[in-house]
Every structure is written in C-alpha cells, then in structure tokens.
Amino acid sequence: MMLKIAIAGTGWFADKHASLLAAREDAQVVAFLGSSLPKAEKIAQKFAGAQAFDEIEQMLDTVKPDAVYISVPPMAHGRIEDAIVERNIPFLIEKPIGLDMETVNRIQDQVTTRNIITSVGYHIRYTDTVQKAKELLETRKVGMAVGSWLGDMPGVHWWRKQSGSGGQFIEQTTHIVDLVRYLVGEVEEVYAVYAQQHMHTKHDGVDVADVGAVTLKLAGGAVASITNTCMLPFGHRSGLELFTDKGVLEIQQSRYLKNHEGSQTTEYKNLLNPYEIETDAFLHAIKTGDRSRILTDYADAAVTLRITLAALESSRSGMPVKLR
Numbered sequence: 001m002m003l004k005i006a007i008a009g010t011g012w013f014a015d016k017h018a019s020l021l022a023a024r025e026d027a028q029v030v031a032f033l034g035s036s037l038p039k040a041e042k043i044a045q046k047f048a049g050a051q052a053f054d055e056i057e058q059m060l061d062t063v064k065p066d067a068v069y070i071s072v073p074p075m076a077h078g079r080i081e082d083a084i085v086e087r088n089i090p091f092l093i094e095k096p097i098g099l100d101m102e103t104v105n106r107i108q109d110q111v112t113t114r115n116i117i118t119s120v121g122y123h124i125r126y127t128d129t130v131q132k133a134k135e136l137l138e139t140r141k142v143g144m145a146v147g148s149w150l151g152d153m154p155g156v157h158w159w160r161k162q163s164g165s166g167g168q169f170i171e172q173t174t175h176i177v178d179l180v181r182y183l184v185g186e187v188e189e190v191y192a193v194y195a196q197q198h199m200h201t202k203h204d205g206v207d208v209a210d211v212g213a214v215t216l217k218l219a220g221g222a223v224a225s226i227t228n229t230c231m232l233p234f235g236h237r238s239g240l241e242l243f244t245d246k247g248v249l250e251i252q253q254s255r256y257l258k259n260h261e262g263s264q265t266t267e268y269k270n271l272l273n274p275y276e277i278e279t280d281a282f283l284h285a286i287k288t289g290d291r292s293r294i295l296t297d298y299a300d301a302a303v304t305l306r307i308t309l310a311a312l313e314s315s316r317s318g319m320p321v322k323l324r
C-alpha cells in the first residue's frame with residue numbers, strides 16, 4: 001500500500017520528515033505547502049513527483065493525501081489544521097502544536113468528533129533509552145525530576161519573537177515537560193521565573209526570555225525543576241534526571257541513559273532512530289487502524305502545551321498557576 005503524504009512547511013524539519021518518508025517503500029511525498037510558492041517549489045524539486053502549493057485547501061483538494069505532516073513554526077498553527085480536519089485527514093504535527101489553547105481546543109474538538117488519527121513530534125519518547133527508562137521505572141518510585149535545556153538560540157527569525165515561537169520553554173523545553181509527563185506523571189501546579197539577560201543585547205528584535213527556572217508540582221506528590229537557557233554560544237546539554245528510591249536515572253536526550261545505583265552505573269546508548277520509529281508508528285496506524293504504537297497524539301500534546309503556557313503566565317504574574 002503506497003500512502004500519499006503532503007507536507008505543510010518548507011524548513012529544515014519539513015525536509016527531514018520528507019527525507020525519512022522518501023526512503024520508505026510504503027510512502028510517497030506528493031506535495032509541499034509553503035508560506036510562498038517559490039519556497040514550496042524549491043523544496044518540492046528535491047522530491048520526485050512532489051507538487052508545490054501556497055494554499056492549504058488547494059493542496060488538499062488537488063493531491064488528496066492520505067496524511068499530512070505539519071512542520072511549521074508555532075505561530076502558523078490553526079488554519080492549516082482546520083482545513084485538514086474538515087477533510088478527515090490523519091496528520092503528524094510538530095511540537096509545539098500552537099501558542100494558544102483556544103485554537104488547539106477548537107482543533108481537538110474536531111479531531112475527537114471525527115476520530116482522526118494524529119501523532120505529535122515528541123520524538124524523544126521513541127528513543128530506546130527512554131523506553132528502557134520507562135521499563136526500569138515500573139519497579140521504582142520517583143520523588144523528584146530535574147530537567148534542563150541549555151544551549152544557544154536557533155538562528156531562525158520567528159524563534160526570537162514571543163509571538164512567533166512562544167519562547168524557549170514553549171518551543172524547545174516542551175520536550176522535557178513531555179518527558180516528565182510520560183515518565184513521572186501529570187502536572188498539577190506551575191511556578192516560573194524568566195529573564196532576559198543577554199540575547200536581546202546581541203540581536204535586534206529578541207523579545208523572548210533567555211534564562212528561566214520552572215517548578216512543577218506533580219500528581220502523587222513528586223516535584224520537578226526544569227531550567228532552560230538559550231544564551232550560550234553553543235549547545236551544552238538537554239535532558240532529565242529522575243531521583244528514585246533505587247537510585248538516579250539520567251537521560252541525555254539524544255545520547256544515553258545512565259542508571260546510577262550507588263557505586264554501580266549502567267549506561268545504555270541510543271541505537272535506533274526515534275524519528276523513523278515515530279513515522280513508522282503513524283503510518284502503521286493509517287494502514288491498519290491500530291494506533292497503539294503512537295506514543296503521543298494531539299489531545300496528549302494539548303496537555304503539555306497547557307503546562308508550558310501556564311509557565312509563561314506564571315513568569316508574567318509572579319504567581320503559581322494551578323492546573324487541576
């Protein structure tokens with residue numbers, strides 16, 4: 001069965017998804033949607049048989065895709081998804097899935113009513129090390145999670161604007177919040193302190209915070225602390241440490257899991273490509289109807305977005321935000 005896939009977005013991650021799809025025998029990349037036609041044409045040229053569009057409705061009605069991959073910046077969500085769900089088309093969407101709950105709730109209502117297959121690009125869940133951590137946690141009690149995303153500022157213009165990306169915690173560190181939810185539990189309360197320390201003096205038009213510390217109260221009593229910065233001149237590290245009754249699990253997102261048990265440390269390396277597994281799970285669901293291999297869907301990602309939006313709200317008000 002050959003699935004026709006259309007892609008909304010023309011940036012580096014749209015290209016990454018398209019390349020993974022083009023390497024498969026059961027999928028063909030048939031179209032790209034760009035914010036302008038020349039951008040869409042440029043990337044479409046790289047994939048044999050792909051057409052270029054600058055209007056979502058026209059793309060969907062012309063190529064009639066079996067699924068759409070949505071890989072656009074956070075501020076561009078809304079209209080694209082409305083057109084896709086109206087036509088009952090399954091979609092895989094990159095994180096974060098939006099910048100406001102009103103838009104996301106509207107889309108979620110349609111996804112639920114129409115029972116549409118969705119998947120969200122929280123690819124770290126699909127790493128073999130996170131799966132190993134999940135297995136080890138079955139017999140452990142987590143008391144505390146300490147996470148971080150410490151690095152440089154992505155070069156794309158929209159990332160530097162609050163109205164474009166939502167800021168680092170919403171755009172990037174969302175992966176760590178998602179991991180806390182996946183491995184430890186749901187978030188009940190959020191308190192955040194953000195500041196602009198350096199990047200707004202280095203580049204014009206930067207209005208996102210470049211340092212931040214967020215405290216999360218989790219269901220069941222565990223606590224989490226997540227810090228992030230984008231003011232470094234290089235990527236430093238990102239990951240999550242889980243403090244448990246049997247020792248410490250240390251996850252460095254794209255590299256390894258270390259299981260520290262006193263004098264003994266066992267290291268597990270990531271051996272598989274999580275993006276391949278993510279796409280495989282999504283296409284399997286479309287072909288068979290079996291969604292069990294999809295590790296996070298639109299409704300689940302909406303919960304993560306709500307937490308990261310609450311952190312922004314707390315950083316502005318100076319008050320904790322209760323979620324439940």
Ligand SMILES: NC(=O)c1ccc[n+]([C@@H]2O[C@H](COP(=O)([O-])OP(=O)(O)OC[C@H]3O[C@@H](n4cnc5c(N)ncnc54)[C@H](O)[C@@H]3O)[C@@H](O)[C@H]2O)c1
Pocket residue numbers: 008009010011012013014033034035036039071072073074076094095096121122123156171
């Ligand atoms: N899961 C991951 O590992 C991962 C990694 C990188 C990026 N991402 C996510 O992918 C998304 C895209 O990031 P990127 O790095 O490719 O950004 P990018 O800036 O390289 O590309 C974004 C593209 O979207 C296009 N675009 C903007 N508005 C549009 C619209 N309304 N319709 C169609 N196209 C539009 C832009 O022209 C641009 O080509 C972001 O949400 C980002 O967080 C995820």
